Amino acid sequence: KGNVVAMECTVVCIDNSEFSRDGDYAPTRYQAQADAVNLLAGAKTQAHPEATVGVLTMSGKTPRVLVTPTPDLGKVLNCMTNIEIDGECNVSSSVQIAQLALKHRQNKNQRQRIVIFVCSPVSEDKEKLVKIAKKLKKNNVAVDVVSFGSEEENQEKLEAFLEAVNSNGNSHLVTVPPGPVLSDVLISSPIFQGEGGSGFGFAGGVGGAAGGAGGADGFEFGVDPNMDPELALALRVSLEEERDRQNRAAAAAAAAAGVAQAEGAAAGASPSAAEGAAAVVGTGGAVATPGPAAVPGVGSAGVGGDMELDEDALLQQALAMSMEIDSAAAAAQQVAAAGTDITTPAPTTAPVMTPGAPQAATAPPPADLEAMDEDAELQLALQLSMQDSGPDSKDDQK
Amino acid sequence: MAKDLLEYIDFSTLECLNEAPNHGAELALKQGYREQDELYLESDTDEQLLLNVRFTHRVRLQSIVIKAVDEAKAPKRVKLYTNRPSLGFSDTSSVPCAQEFEMSPAQLAKGDPIPLKLVKFNNVEVLSIFIEDNQGGEETTKLCKIALFGTTGEVFNVAEIKKVGEEK
Numbered sequence A: 001k002g003n004v005v006a007m008e009c010t011v012v013c014i015d016n017s018e019f020s021r022d023g024d025y026a027p028t029r030y031q032a033q034a035d036a037v038n039l040l041a042g043a044k045t046q047a048h049p050e051a052t053v054g055v056l057t058m059s060g061k062t063p064r065v066l067v068t069p070t071p072d073l074g075k076v077l078n079c080m081t082n083i084e085i086d087g088e089c090n091v092s093s094s095v096q097i098a099q100l101a102l103k104h105r106q107n108k109n110q111r112q113r114i115v116i117f118v119c120s121p122v123s124e125d126k127e128k129l130v131k132i133a134k135k136l137k138k139n140n141v142a143v144d145v146v147s148f149g150s151e152e153e154n155q156e157k158l159e160a161f162l163e164a165v166n167s168n169g170n171s172h173l174v175t176v177p178p179g180p181v182l183s184d185v186l187i188s189s190p191i192f193q194g195e196g197g198s199g200f201g202f203a204g205g206v207g208g209a210a211g212g213a214g215g216a217d218g219f220e221f222g223v224d225p226n227m228d229p230e231l232a233l234a235l236r237v238s239l240e241e242e243r244d245r246q247n248r249a250a251a252a253a254a255a256a257a258g259v260a261q262a263e264g265a266a267a268g269a270s271p272s273a274a275e276g277a278a279a280v281v282g283t284g285g286a287v288a289t290p291g292p293a294a295v296p297g298v299g300s301a302g303v304g305g306d307m308e309l310d311e312d313a314l315l316q317q318a319l320a321m322s323m324e325i326d327s328a329a330a331a332a333q334q335v336a337a338a339g340t341d342i343t344t345p346a347p348t349t350a351p352v353m354t355p356g357a358p359q360a361a362t363a364p365p366p367a368d369l370e371a372m373d374e375d376a377e378l379q380l381a382l383q384l385s386m387q388d389s390g391p392d393s394k395d396d397q398k
Numbered sequence B: 001m002a003k004d005l006l007e008y009i010d011f012s013t014l015e016c017l018n019e020a021p022n023h024g025a026e027l028a029l030k031q032g033y034r035e036q037d038e039l040y041l042e043s044d045t046d047e048q049l050l051l052n053v054r055f056t057h058r059v060r061l062q063s064i065v066i067k068a069v070d071e072a073k074a075p076k077r078v079k080l081y082t083n084r085p086s087l088g089f090s091d092t093s094s095v096p097c098a099q100e101f102e103m104s105p106a107q108l109a110k111g112d113p114i115p116l117k118l119v120k121f122n123n124v125e126v127l128s129i130f131i132e133d134n135q136g137g138e139e140t141t142k143l144c145k146i147a148l149f150g151t152t153g154e155v156f157n158v159a160e161i162k163k164v165g166e167e168k
Helices: A029-047 A073-082 A091-103 A126-138 A151-165 A182-187 A210-222 A229-267 A277-288 A311-324 A328-343 A374-389 B089-093 B105-110 B158-167
Strands: A008-014 A052-057 A064-070 A111-118 A141-148 A172-176 B015-017 B049-067 B077-082 B099-102 B113-115 B124-131 B145-151
Touching: A008 A029, A008 A064, A008 A091, A029 A052, A029 A073, A029 A111, A029 A141, A029 A182, A052 A073, A052 A091, A064 A073, A064 A091, A091 A111, A091 A126, A126 A141, A126 A151, A141 A151, A141 A182, A151 A172, A172 A182, B049 B105
Parallel strands: A008 A052, A008 A111, A111 A141, A141 A172
Antiparallel strands: A052 A064, B015 B049, B049 B113, B049 B124, B049 B145, B077 B099, B077 B124
């Protein structure tokens, strides 16, 4: 028995500070981040039907939970369109709130994970970060950190943080220098590949063990043969079977892709190519990307996106994959609907926010969160997010 | 008659907060592992441990055994909670516990069963074992065995019924 694909509840923390306006990661740090988050949410919800993803923003008057963990990818994608760039990040409070949100997850069987995007200098000192990390580890929360934009400045602190929070390889720090597309780098990183063995295959099962090759070690050794030999053996066997299936499927998919690409243009699952591959990957890829191993003939058949892929190849890849999965069709439509919202801000660096979103106007002053009662904190954070979603301004874009 | 409830423990949902890698709860609970003193459960970032043990049937708990060979790191204050799935460390101060006790070095060394207040442990589906501190105030807590004893009244086993009849 035992789950090969770990069911997780993930809270993603977004850096929407003023630093995220910078265009050193195309088109802006913020937008690159948003694309990555959309992809990640898609990957996680695809990996397991009961996986949930929540989102919170770290900057502004106070960290805010935009959406509490939900299995509904549409909700996650929707909330990404309402974010205001403002202020500086408060990593410490954000992590506390994320931890609360995880604690209150509906399905207690889900493992807990926080994914933090950092593209601004972290103000907390190393000791404080390590203390926070230890508390997370104590409560069995795994953390993935994506560091970009201020990588050098933050490196030492984040490494210390990771070391303190990491338990048996369940946590990762991915540092992305300017240059490659942020999402691309992340797709082939452990953050997308998942904890060993499982990877994030998609519903069609073609890329079922996409993470299998790359992540296999983590999970297999996570289930130490000492502790549970039958389970370890079962996992090994199922991994082998999955690899076989994957190889056979890749061959089959190569044939299917030829047809898929022709139909791709009419799919409407992605906006015009002029928007750029990053945006496309953000939409079309949101349903299909993780599991590039299943992509026919583009780059290597191995695990992990090939960073050298040019924009056209990426576009074809995303379209081919999104065509192949029936069950992703519904998600694709959601993505298309949200896609126009997501990609519109691409050409602009102006604040990406919905007019009239009641900012923390009615919220009490952000007192020292550590002094606040834990549940009162969560109430506050949830209240703020409720206020915004109440008037339903999400659909009313720009 | 109280029996070892090992077979009713659902290991797939077993959760132990703050366990050290490679020194997890299975080593203290599972058949074969728990008998070996060298295979122990140890805490990680600090001295506290919180196990959430789910049973496959509702059980009536009668006693608990906790054995530890490292005297200084052996558990001291233990609090038991019933039917609170996924209890967290922060909950232990707000949720009332069903029973709490302090273990003595003698009990730990011999693995003496600690009797439980039957009324509180009558219908247990999830048992949370919170180890608050250890004997020597050490940074980590170590223990090599946890065993739970009781009965599973819900299980309809004809053979069982016969036996009880015979005992009477």
